Amino acid sequence: MEKRDSLKLMRFSIPAFLLFVLSQLSAQSNQLTNEYIRPSQSLNGTWNYIVDPYETGYYNYRYQPYDEVGKKADAAFFNNAKPSGKSDLIEYNFDESDTIQVPGDWNTQKEKLFYYEGTIWYKKSFDYQRKSATNRVFLHFGAVNYQADVYLNGTKLGKHLGGFTPFSFEVSEVLKKTGNYLVVKVDNKRHKEGVPTLNTDWWNYGGITRDVKLVEVPADFISEHVLQMDTEKSGFLSGYIQLNGSQNANQEVKVNIPELKIQTKWVTDAQGRTNISVPIKKINFWSPENPYLYPVLITTNQDTLRDTIGFRTIKTQGTKLLLNNKEVFLRGICIHEENALRGGRAYSGDDAKMLLGWAKELGCNYVRLAHYPHNEHMVRLADEMGIMVWEEIPVYWTIQWENAETYQNAVTQLKDVIRRDKNRASVIIWSMANETPNSSPRFEFLSNLAKTAKNLDNTRLISAALEQGSVEGNPSVRTISDPFADVVDVLSFNQYIGWYDGLPDKCSQITWEITQNKPVLISEFGADARFGFHADSLTRFSEEYQAYVYTETLKMFSKIPQLSGFSPWILVDFRSPRRVLPNIQDGWNRKGLISSGGERKQAFYILQEYYRQKTIVK
């Protein structure tokens, strides 16, 4: 049977529950969570790097990976070999090579790497003083785009696919006190079977784009905790605690929330896990108006974990979106993970403060983090600032729906972002995809992702940015006929009437026929404008044209009674190789309400006033 058919057969013959079990198995993998709230040794800073477009440091001249040919080849860059005598032949030297900053993409740090797509080797030397001989040590990466092969002291720790989710390796047995050398092969080439696939409307920033750190934990440590308002038992906080280690069974776990006068004790089962459920009388629900976070203390006889968690409920009731059982309207904006002022991928707490500060200035209570999981600073700051969040995995446009490896890649990225952010009150929606073409393999792919998300976390809502279309034969009546609209909890779709679809005045000729009894969240609309380009409101790329699209769109939205919110595309201009119009785009998508120089365009103030009006209690 031809491979393709077997793949197709394999997908349909694996019942969804087995897909779920498979995904759960890797969910118990030795991944470290909570590194954000644990003491750690940062490996951020100056690293050496070697550009390696032919992957000379990975393959011998017969194109065999040095990983697999067994013998310890000095020619393999991950061995960080040094000549032992004047006659030795070593054709690379990290310590004599150029340096680069981590975290950070290479494109905007080195002009010669601006368009580079390929392999770059990173090397960092460090010493490490273990606090206790019985402790374990994990090496943690916030993200590396797109594939990382990681070696410590010449030992391959493993590889990771996916440019926007965290991963870690236990290094307890490989780490030395002095003279450690960490070598990472980073390859940002795009692949048709990738997630995302070859074609995206954002810059393919390569590199170790987020924090790198060493985290030391006790032999039996608290590896995961979940604590949420119970969706079935009202008035209860529920969740679980998972310990990791050889003695994790039958262990006492204390969960204390002092401000709720909760002091509870639990005992783990044979798998080192205990479910928890605690009745609460009175609680200060988290909300945008009151983003209250409770200190939570989890302790065992070996480990202590301190988190701050907001408690709230989010659900739908017909076409209404309910936050803490009260109807809520999402005043949103879309954001790419980019600091346009500095250039390149955003990665720091300060970057998060800038981006979410701009969203707050706009009057937002909600952001759509497009089109991939952003760094953890963003969701933790959103918790503190009271900004609700839509998180998304990069199942974007024309993914390879019938490729089992592509599916596994997508489900791993989904599991990883849920594992990282499941305690963040700000996160209310998990999005499965963006603008994906309708087909039965795509429906199967997305439906399995949605099932996995629901099984991992039934406290949040599922959505996806779908596409709208005309009712049969009547282009001025729009509807959502996508079968995946029956799977999601919140009906979201992108629409660009006035930009990709007619001129701005077309908005007034459109009516919407939305038949799904679900809240509607318009996930994108917008128009390009180069800041400072002024003309009449029908001149493309002028600020006036963009403003005209906004005023006409906002009027059109008043004709959608189920509308529970929207997130215009987009907060800030962002780099895209697809946008090449000279003197207007020059490699930037100009749909930002804020320019790449940080200036506010006319449309910024139109939306800001609309949101201000929305907050006035009638």
Ligand code: GCU
């Ligand atoms: C699409 C897509 C975005 C893209 C935008 C645009 O809807 O979701 O990623 O940047 O439209 O064309 O500007």
